Amino acid sequence: MIDIQLIAQACVTRVKLGQSLKTVFPQELGKIESKADQAAVKNTVYGALRYLGYLEFALDQLVIKRPNGLVNLLLVGMYLIEFTRSADHAVVNASVSAAKQLGFKKLSGLVNGVLRNYLRQREDIRAVAAKDDEASLQHQAWWIDKLRYDHPDYAAEIFAASLKHPNLALRVNTRRISLEQYLKTLEQQQMGWWRPDNIVADAALILDEPVSVHKIPGFFDGLVSVQDVGAQTTASRLDLQPGLKVLDACSAPGGKACHILELEDVHLTALDKDPTRLLRVEENLSRLDLSATTQVADASNIHSWWDAEPYDRILLDVPCSASGVVRRHPDVKWLRREKDIDSFVRQQRALLISTWKVLAKGGKLLYTTCSIFPEENEKQVEWFLNEHLNAKIDSEYAAHNGHLIFPNNSHDGFFHALFDKI
Numbered sequence: 258m259i260d261i262q263l264i265a266q267a268c269v270t271r272v273k274l275g276q277s278l279k280t281v282f283p284q285e286l287g288k289i290e291s292k293a294d295q296a297a298v299k300n301t302v303y304g305a306l307r308y309l310g311y312l313e314f315a316l317d318q319l320v321i322k323r324p325n326g327l328v329n330l331l332l333v334g335m336y337l338i339e340f341t342r343s344a345d346h347a348v349v350n351a352s353v354s355a356a357k358q359l360g361f362k363k364l365s366g367l368v369n370g371v372l373r374n375y376l377r378q379r380e381d382i383r384a385v386a387a388k389d390d391e392a393s394l395q396h397q398a399w400w401i402d403k404l405r406y407d408h409p410d411y412a413a414e415i416f417a418a419s420l421k422h423p424n425l426a427l428r429v430n431t432r433r434i435s436l437e438q439y440l441k442t443l444e445q446q447q448m449g450w451w452r453p454d455n456i457v458a459d460a461a462l463i464l465d466e467p468v469s470v471h472k473i474p475g476f477f478d479g480l481v482s483v484q485d486v487g488a489q490t491t492a493s494r495l496d497l498q499p500g501l502k503v504l505d506a507c508s509a510p511g512g513k514a515c516h517i518l519e520l521e522d523v524h525l526t527a528l529d530k531d532p533t534r535l536l537r538v539e540e541n542l543s544r545l546d547l548s549a550t551t552q553v554a555d556a557s558n559i560h561s562w563w564d565a566e567p568y569d570r571i572l573l574d575v576p577c578s579a580s581g582v583v584r585r586h587p588d589v590k591w592l593r594r595e596k597d598i599d600s601f602v603r604q605q606r607a608l609l610i611s612t613w614k615v616l617a618k619g620g621k622l623l624y625t626t627c628s629i630f631p632e633e634n635e636k637q638v639e640w641f642l643n644e645h646l647n648a649k650i651d652s653e654y655a656a657h658n659g660h661l662i663f664p665n666n667s668h669d670g671f672f673h674a675l676f677d678k679i
């Protein structure tokens with residue numbers, strides 16, 4: 258417990274200093290040997306970040322001056338007390354020991370006092386917190402204002418969904434096994450599953466209990482991949498046909514690239530500008546026994562990688578604010594600054610401009626984000642159509658698909674727009 262709280266508070270501290278959990282976890286979890294303890298740290302950090310708005314607010318009700326160096330230990334302790342089944346006294350004792358280990362021997366009494374006061378006063382604190390936006394909706398003030406302005410009818414639902422534990426969704430590799438056969442395998446192993454009925458993803462299923470990939474039947478044999486159900490609706494929107502030349506311009510870690518190849522015999526080029534992330538694409542291709550040309554490249558600089566042969570289909574899954582996936586990545590809602598949106602918009606435009614040049618006439622480009630901010634979605638589409646007279650929104654697509662899907666309990670939020678080159 259002490260180690261878990263110590264490492265968890267270190268992770269929360271680093272996120273509050275601006276580092277992403279993608280960087281923090283590999284470094285911090287390496288300090289613990291036991292897989293179970295690693296999982297406990299992860300759950301604690303995800304949980305504390307999910308409810309950070311409330312926890313920060315509650316701490317301010319309990320102390321006049323925040324104790325330097327101990328704030329995040331207290332927040333983690335309060336999280337464990339308020340939102341988990343951990344025994345209160347065990348959390349308090351472990352927090353006191355952790356404070357000592359951090360070198361705050363003299364202040365360990367203060368840790369004990371603050372947490373005990375929280376236990377005594379929490380009903381009152383909850384009541385006051387319910388009237389405070391950041392404490393009750395668990396987002397930064399600018400984000401709350403923005404969602405209420407951008408999506409007035411859905412904001413409450415989006416905030417509620419962001420606090421849910423993300424599920425573990427699988428995509429069955431139908432080249433290797435049918436969905437029905439795979440479901441039988443799960444039943445034989447007594448693993449529960451369900452299929453979301455509110456979204457069309459043919460080979461998707463959700464496990465009742467999230468488990469590590471080592472426990473997913475057939476994962477290492479390439480029978481299934483882990484992929485959010487929302488993301489599983491992307492590849493089939495590309496109107497794939499055998500033999501087409503397809504570009505996945507921002508492909509890592511390769512979820513959608515592999516899905517494209519599972520669906521159709523196409524010639525796929527998978528780019529990513531991050532060499533380490535591109536290795537993940539290669540691992541996934543090899544695990545699933547699929548083949549593609551992979552290349553480390555900045556897709557917005559076509560002179561550095563394009564062989565002058567136009568593509569029939571392009572998937573442009575751009576870097577974005579990730580505002581649609583905060584239940585899966587709760588660090589995002591604290592790391593983002595409002596001004597970051599402009600920088601994503603600029604990157605997305607550069608990628609749209611360049612990849613449009615390598616698309617064949619009559620070809621299709623699918624632009625997609627995991628954002629729910631209009632600047633990265635509808636407004637980008639409007640800008641793109643204004644700037645490119647040879648682009649139109651695919652009519653088949655426009656008639657049958659909603660472009661923006663909000664996150665809910667069964668899938669993340671995402672946006673798609675399919676352009677035809679005329």
Ligand SMILES: C[S@@+](CC[C@H](N)C(=O)[O-])C[C@H]1O[C@@H](n2cnc3c(N)ncnc32)[C@H](O)[C@@H]1O
Nearest residue numbers: 507508509510511512513529530531555556574
């Ligand atoms: C949203 S992720 C892609 C997820 C991927 N399509 C999947 O389904 O697994 C965006 C990716 O774009 C890459 N990226 C960002 N800017 C890029 C650029 N200019 N050229 C190529 N890749 C880029 C990032 O490294 C990141 O891996």
